[in-house]
Amino acid sequence: MKNSxxxxxxxxxxxxxxxxxxxxxxxxxxxxxxxxxxxxxPKNHKIALVDIPAGSPIIKYGEKIGFAGEMIAAGRWVHTHNLKVEDT
Amino acid sequence: MDFMGYRRPNGSVGIRNHVVVMSSVACANGVVNAIGRQLPAVKTITHTEGCGRGPTDITISWRTLTGLGKNPNVAALLVVGLGCEFIPAAGLAADVAGTGKPVEALVIQEKGGSRKTTEAGMSIAKQMLADADRQKREACDWSDVILATNCGGSDALSGVTANPLVGSVSDWLVSRGGTTMLSETTEMIGTEHVLSRRADTPEIGRQIYNLIMKQRKQAQDILGPLAHMVISPGNIEGGLSNIMEKSMGCIIKAGTTPLKEVSEYAVGPTRKGFVIMDTPGSDIFSVTGMAAGGAQVMIFTTGRGTPVGFPIMPLIKVASNSELYNTMEDDMDINAGRLLEGTGIQEATDDFVDLLTRVAGGQETKAEINRQDILSINTVSPPF
Known part of the structure; x- marks a missing residue:
């Protein structure tokens, strides 16, 4: 079966x-x-693979691309509404 | 033995054996094109530069044209100049002649006009073609290869399929002693801390950090209120949350090995491994700079699709998705969309290395077959 x-x-x-x-x-x-x-x-958007506590790093490409602005449970959509950056 | 290539008198290795006719100034383009029309086997290099620019731009153009002539894919070079330009044909020819390859120069004002220069140029180019035809491919090593990487017409999957696949190929090439070159400084904005951490020495780390910060400021100065377009609403709608995430999807093309060197536009690396050249994000300028820096082959990833190629350096075009690969099949060489359909990254990397080996050995890429020869030299100031 194909991965999604x-x-x-x-x-x-x-x-x-x-x-x-x-x-x-x-x-x-x-x-x-x-x-x-x-x-x-939405297609091509990010999903949390594990529970990510508020303030913890969000990791993609093996690098921190921001941090959780709130507690993000596994299975949640991750985007600008809950992924925050220190400097913009 | 890794592949069959052409060994040049200075020890460098070409994967093509092009006879090139190049203008030293835009005013000579007509003669270069006339020679090219009558001798389709030569590769022509024409451009808008060579005169009427400030010293910085003349320096950049000069080293770009010299670098293109020195590129190991070039077997022999004929430079055509006008006679009153800033970048004289004889000067370019002398710089390239240091490689030991056959180089000639013609000047239109000295030869008595365009027709006489075209005739003289044809006679020289015919002889160069005959000589190049007699050269044989020999066993060569990947350690002599510089692989350029570029992305253009990206989509939401470029950073998910195509660019990680290229990163895997980059790591493979570096493990074989070769060089992979990352470019497009604009598309590194937001990753300065990642790339400086990956630098081989603190000095290289400072160089890449400062280069990206300078580019960030320049984007703000030039684009003003549009600077945020470096990450566009379309990018965000497509699933990218910020500039760093977008840029990570770009720099992954270079793989995971330490950063060995940072060079200026059109300046070739002196070290092997993962290197960076400072080029604009605008594709054609970037591709030209890397070819001038000695890259023999380029991997170009795209999600929306682009047909561009380069006169003297094969571009291997990677589609980020199967739909693009199928609709623009005539322009695409590799389908990274397979990674979403059950193909593993190792299998896709092995297949890519097979194709890279065949292209290095002479198999034409789609852009070569279509003769999509496009070239633009970067400038920093307006002409006068």
Whole structure:
């Protein structure tokens, strides 16, 4: 079965969904791991792979691309509404 | 033995054996084009520069044209000048002749006009073509190869499929002793701390940090209220949350090895491994700078699709998604969209290395087949 999320670096705590995902849909990605989507997530947007506590780094490409502006549960959509940066 | 290439008198290795006819100034472009029309086997290099610019731009143009002539893919060079320009044909020819390859210069005002220069140039170019035809490919090593990387017409998947795949190929090439070159300083904005951390020495770290910060300021100065367009509403709608995330998707093309050198536009690296050249994000200027820096081959990733190629350096075009690969098949060489359809990164990397080996050995890329030869030299000030 085709994966519906791409994880670019093993250190990442977010993945990229490659199709539109509906809330409660089971998302398949990585090595036979599954996550239940908590939000609707548009194609090519990010999904939290694990629970990310408020203030913790959001990791993509193995690098910090920002931090969680609130507690982000696994399966949530991650974007400008909850991914914050120190300097803009 | 890694691939079959052309060894030049100075020890450098070409993957093509082009006879090039180049103008030293825009005024000579007509003669260069006339020679090219009658001898389609030569590669022509024409441009808008060579005169009527300040000293900084003349310096950049001069070293760009010299670098293109010195590129190991060039077997022999004929420079055509007008006679009253800032960048004289004889000066360019003398700089390139240091490589030991055959170089000639013609000056239109000395030859008595365009027709006589075209005739003389044809006779020289024909001889150069005959000589180049007799050269044979020999066993060469990847350690002599500079792979340029560029992205253009990117989409939301460029940083998910195509660029990580290129990063994997970059790591492979560096592991074989070769060089991978990252460019497009504009598209590094936001990653200065990541790249400086990856630098081989603190000095290189400072260089890349300062270069990106300078570019950031320049983007603000020139674009003003439009500076935020470096990350556009379309990017954000496409799923990228900030400039750093966008830029990470760009710099991943260079893989994961230490940064060995940072060079100015059109200046070739002196070290092997992962290197950076300061080029604009605008594709054609960037591609030209890296070819002038000695890159023999380029990987160019795209999500929206672009047909561009370069006269003397094959561009391997990577589609970020299968839809683009299928609709613009005549322009695309590799489909990174496979990574979303069950193909693993290792298998895709192995297939890419196979293609790279065939291209190094002479197989034409789509842009070469289509003769999409486009070139522009970067400038920093207006002409006068």
């Amino acid at each position: 999320v791409v994880v670019i670096n093993p250190k990442d705590n977010v993945g990229v969904v490659i199709k539109d995902i509906r809330k409660d849909e089971t998302v398949i990605g990585g090595v036979s791991s599954t996550i239940r989507a908590v939000d609707d997530i």
